[in-house]
Amino acid sequence: xxxxxxxxxxxxxxxxxxxxxxxxxxxxxxxxxxxxxxxxxxxxxxxxxxxxxxxxxxxxxxxxxxxxxxxxxxxxxxxxxxxxxxx
Amino acid sequence: xxxxxxxxxxxxxxxxxxxxxxxxxxxxxxxxxxxxxxxxxxxxxxxxxxxxxxxxxxxxxxxxxxxxxxxxxxxxxxxxxxxxxxxxxxxxxxxxxxxxxxxxxxxxxxxxxxxxxxxxxxxxxxxxxxxxxxxxxxxxxxxxxxxxxxxxxxxxxxxxxxxxxxxxxxxxxxxxxxxxxxxxxxxxxxxxxxxxxxxxxxxxxxxxxxxxxxxxxxxxxxxxxxxxxxxxxxxxxxxxxxxxxxxxxxxxxxxxxxxxxxxxxxxxxxxxxxxxxxxxxxxxxxxxxxxxxxxxxxxxxxxxxxxxxxxxxxxxxxxxxxxxxxxxxxxxxxxxxxxxxxxxxxxxxxxxxxxxxxxxxxxxxxxxxxxxxxxxxxxxxxxxxxxxxxxxxxxxxxxxxxxxxxxxxxxxx
Numbered sequence: 001x002x003x004x005x006x007x008x009x010x011x012x013x014x015x016x017x018x019x020x021x022x023x024x025x026x027x028x029x030x031x032x033x034x035x036x037x038x039x040x041x042x043x044x045x046x047x048x049x050x051x052x053x054x055x056x057x058x059x060x061x062x063x064x065x066x067x068x069x070x071x072x073x074x075x076x077x078x079x080x081x082x083x084x085x086x087x
Numbered sequence: 088x089x090x091x092x093x094x095x096x097x098x099x100x101x102x103x104x105x106x107x108x109x110x111x112x113x114x115x116x117x118x119x120x121x122x123x124x125x126x127x128x129x130x131x132x133x134x135x136x137x138x139x140x141x142x143x144x145x146x147x148x149x150x151x152x153x154x155x156x157x158x159x160x161x162x163x164x165x166x167x168x169x170x171x172x173x174x175x176x177x178x179x180x181x182x183x184x185x186x187x188x189x190x191x192x193x194x195x196x197x198x199x200x201x202x203x204x205x206x207x208x209x210x211x212x213x214x215x216x217x218x219x220x221x222x223x224x225x226x227x228x229x230x231x232x233x234x235x236x237x238x239x240x241x242x243x244x245x246x247x248x249x250x251x252x253x254x255x256x257x258x259x260x261x262x263x264x265x266x267x268x269x270x271x272x273x274x275x276x277x278x279x280x281x282x283x284x285x286x287x288x289x290x291x292x293x294x295x296x297x298x299x300x301x302x303x304x305x306x307x308x309x310x311x312x313x314x315x316x317x318x319x320x321x322x323x324x325x326x327x328x329x330x331x332x333x334x335x336x337x338x339x340x341x342x343x344x345x346x347x348x349x350x351x352x353x354x355x356x357x358x359x360x361x362x363x364x365x366x367x368x369x370x371x372x373x374x375x376x377x378x379x380x381x382x383x384x385x386x387x388x389x390x391x392x393x394x395x396x397x398x399x400x401x402x403x404x405x406x407x408x409x410x411x412x413x414x415x416x417x418x419x420x421x422x423x424x425x426x427x428x429x430x431x432x433x434x435x436x437x438x439x440x441x442x443x444x445x446x447x448x449x450x451x452x453x454x455x456x457x458x459x460x461x462x463x464x465x466x467x468x469x470x471x472x473x474x475x476x477x478x479x480x481x482x483x484x485x486x487x488x489x490x491x492x493x494x495x496x497x498x499x500x
Contacts, residue, residue: 003115005112048111049180049227050229051104051107051111051173051180051230052177052180053176
C-alpha cells in the first residue's frame, strides 16, 4: 500500500457506546470531480497516539470499479478530520 | 530509605516530535534520518538551531548555532519552524505515560522528567520497568528516550546522558568510580562555561579529580557553587522529586526585535509590550513584584541589565512600565538594540500589600482597569484590547513568550 494522506468528506456512524464506524466518503479525482466510495468491510480498528496525537486507524475494504481494494483510513480526534491514509 | 529515581530524556526532542507528527500525517521521509534541524524564523531574527537530527550532527551543526552557518555546513539541510503547541502535547503524553507507573513525576523541562519509582514496582525489577517505559515511548508515542536509573536525581540525570539514542543506563552509587569519574569534568551537571576554566586552572579535568579535590579549595575559588559541584561529583544529592508547579521566584519575558531599535520611542513601545505580557502573567498568578529588571542586547550582542527595588510591591502595568522606562533611560547609551527583556522578582502574594502614603484613588482605579483588561483578553483573545500607541507602529501590543504553559528549563534539581 502507498501512503496518500488526503483529507476526505466522510459519513460515519457513532454508536451510543461511542464507537465510530466509517460508512462512506467522497474524494475528488484527477478531474476534480467527486467520487463516492462506500466502505464495505472494516477489517481492523486501532488507536494510535503518536506524538501524543490520538488517531483511529481503520483497515477497510471496498469495491471500486468492480475491483476489490484494501485501504487505511485515519480519524484525527483533535481536528475531527478523516483521512484516506494508505491505498 | 533507599530511593530509586528515573530520569527520562527525549532524544533530539523537538526534531523527533516533528518527525513523528509528520510521519503520522503521511510524510514519506523520517526527518530523523536526514540532515534536518528545527530553527526559529530568520526574517524576525530568531534564526538559530533549536534541535538537530543525528545526521545533521555529523555535519558539526550545533544547537544554538545561527541557521545560515548551519546551511553553509550542509547545503541540503531541511529547516523546520518550531510548533510549540505540538511540543507541549508530546510532553504531556510522556508525562501521562510515566504517571501510569508512579504518581511522583516531575516535569523538569519540556523534554525531561524525573520519576520516583520507590515502592511502585510490582513483580518487576526497576531496570525492567525502565526498559518497558523506553520501549513503550518508542512503540506508542513514536519517539525514543534515554532512561537513567539511580538512587538520586543527579545520578539518574547523569546516567541518561551516557550513550544516545534509545538507551537505558544505570548509575548506582557503587558504579560511580567506574562510570562517572572517568568522564571529563565539563560533562558534570552545572559545570558551565564559567566554571570549567576555573577547574582547569586547579588541574581538575575529570569528574573523578573533582570528587577527590579539597572542598575547601573549591569553595575558595567557586564559593558555594564549588561545594555543590564537589557533592555532585561524589554523587551526593538529596533533592526530592516534586510533582506539580514549583514556587515561582521571578517572572520575565523577552523578545528579539525584527529590526534594530535606535530610538527611545520604539524602545519604550517594546518595553510597554513586554510589561503588558509580564504584568498580566503576574496578576494571573495572584502576585505582586518588588523588583523590576530590564535587560537589553545591542547589535554587537553586548548584554546590559539594570534593576531596582520598588518602594512598594505592585502588579500594575503602568507603574511597572514607568519603572522599566526609568531603568532603560539610565542604562541605554544610544547604540542600536536587538533584544529587550523585562523581569520581575521578589514576588509576594496580592492578598495583602503595603500601601504607599502617596497611593490615591488614581492607582486603585488603574488596578481595576488592569483587572477589566485581563478579563477581556482572557475571554476574547490577547488582541481584543490594545493600547492606541501600538497602532501602525509595527510592534506587537503584547510580546515575549512562546506559549503561556511552555515549561522552561531549570538550573536546579
